[in-house]
Amino acid sequence: MSTIALRSLWKKYGKVEAVKGINLQIQDGEFFCILGPSGCGKTSTMRMIAGIESITAGEIWFDNQLVNDLAPVKRDVAMAFETYALYPPLTVKENLAFPLEARGEPKARINERVEEVAKILDLVDVLDQKPAQISGGHQQRVSLGRCIIRKPRVFLFDEPLSHVDSEARRKMRGEVKRLQQMFKTTSVYVTHDQSEAMALADRISVMNLGEVQQTGTPNEIYHHPHNLFVADFIGEPPFNFFDCSVVSDGGQLAFRTQVGNHRILVPNTIKERMGDSLDRVLRVGVRPMYITPSLVEQEDSQIHGTVYVFEGLGEEGVLTVDVDGSLIRILTEPDFEGKPGDRVWLNVDSSRIQVFDPKTTNNVLSC
């Protein structure tokens, strides 16, 4: 159990800057996700925390101990690798026992722990088999087992679920969360899958190009993204954007889309902040579930377009609407009846909109 602090952490590979001076504070017992596309520096960051990658500059603290120069073994972390990194010549049992043996635990204690962990992870039947003989899902659980068999200060998960099929992934996702809550061990989890991060994390840090874009709870990140990158990266289907200028129309402040001249009234809550943005071009974003489509024109319809395609997915539907040449995606009831080419009117819940400055990409409302 430990807090982790990263202070101005840098990683350079030759001239390539993988991590550019990031700062993070991870709480004791927290499940912390580092989320980002491949090459964003998330895995380098985790490897520096584990001690298997050298630190170019900056500091890593566990509680009030500077661990920069500590060997991995002294940091007392456990790590689950993306590739599982199971030792091929050893059986599952020996693989599980490995971290304990490395630390010279007594035989009886090792056996006891192996049995416990095998039970927790449902590995009892494969204990005597070699990693090559068991399924990918089993291998993945052995790799988690090797993590939890000790009681380390920190769990590190490096995309542990990216190589199992989607059904097993959803199941294991729950298992990982259950394990973490059972042990209450500080955990850092690296992933490129936003739904995984949203499902697991107490807090998420979104990274791109070696820099932290935003750190916050899944809710904060989902509803109040700090910039366009975060807004676009989180959520499926992603944010919809309209480039608008702020206009004063008959005394009412409104966003007017650059293409098509659709009008969305600026809600009262942000009126003050938009007042000084008259005639500025801003990018207005709204999540797919905050747009209501209708096949007939309603009094409060702000935007109209034509149905591009509709996918009924059983529990929900995804409607794609062509609005003046750009595609807007909307979550609907699964029984929405619209055929490609039908006229469709949209109502945007303006209290849910986020406004970005297309030049700085920052959220105008939260920054």
Added chain:
Amino acid sequence: MHFKRPGWGKTLGAIGMSLGLILVLAFIVLPLLWMLLMSFKSRTDVMAIPPKIVFTPTLVNYQRLFFGTQKAGYDAVPSDFPRAMVNTIIIAGGATLLSVITGTLAAYALARLHFKGRDFMAFSVLSFRFSPALSIILPVYAIYRRLGLYNTHIGLILIYQTISLPLIIWVVRSYIESIPVDLEQAALVDGYSWWGAFTRILLPLIAPGLAATSVLAFVFCWNNFTFGLLLGAAETHTLTVATSAFVSYEQVLWGVMAAASIVTILPAMVFIFLVQRWLIRGLTFGAVKA
């Protein structure tokens, strides 16, 4: 419906293939067979023209080789062949052992660590194999004379590194590169030191390949002639040199030389047969990356 019978073409192809194999085999095996027969021939049988296929076998050549005694025609002088055998075991064995230890570590560094001039270094090591031994022998001779390494086991073990070290470094390097680095890093996180991860995780995984490569390096060292001849004298002569010594000013002891050759190639052949299976697997193992 048409069923095509296996055509004549196919049969002819098979026959051609077999003939080819027989030819190649004859080219390789006949001289060995000839040598084997010769080593059991008496002095007169060796010289007989036309060559005798049927003769009374004798062990006289082997006796002369190992004990230096002769029934007739030679004086009883002690043979230096047993000593050459011991020398070769010490030198080839020592050279291989040294190469395995230093070469595996060097291969690890070249495979895993990133440092300036890494590829240049790896290539330099390999380039030892490009030049013929004779091209470096003069300066090496002069240096050895001065350093007192001439005619010593250590000296020969050192110069044999030019044979075995590049082989071991390059082959073992590719084995190491084929093992995911995650395995070692996982061992580090699990609580092993670098050395622990190296010996507990990496070595067992590359062991079959390492063993096969070592045998090959050993055989190359065992078969070397030039260095033993030019950098050693009576005290350090190796088997290959001792064998050639039966060609003397007055006479060529064909029979004894054949016996010596048989004894010399025997260990190499036995080794290769023993590890044949591993050797093929080992040498191709690194080439195909998972």
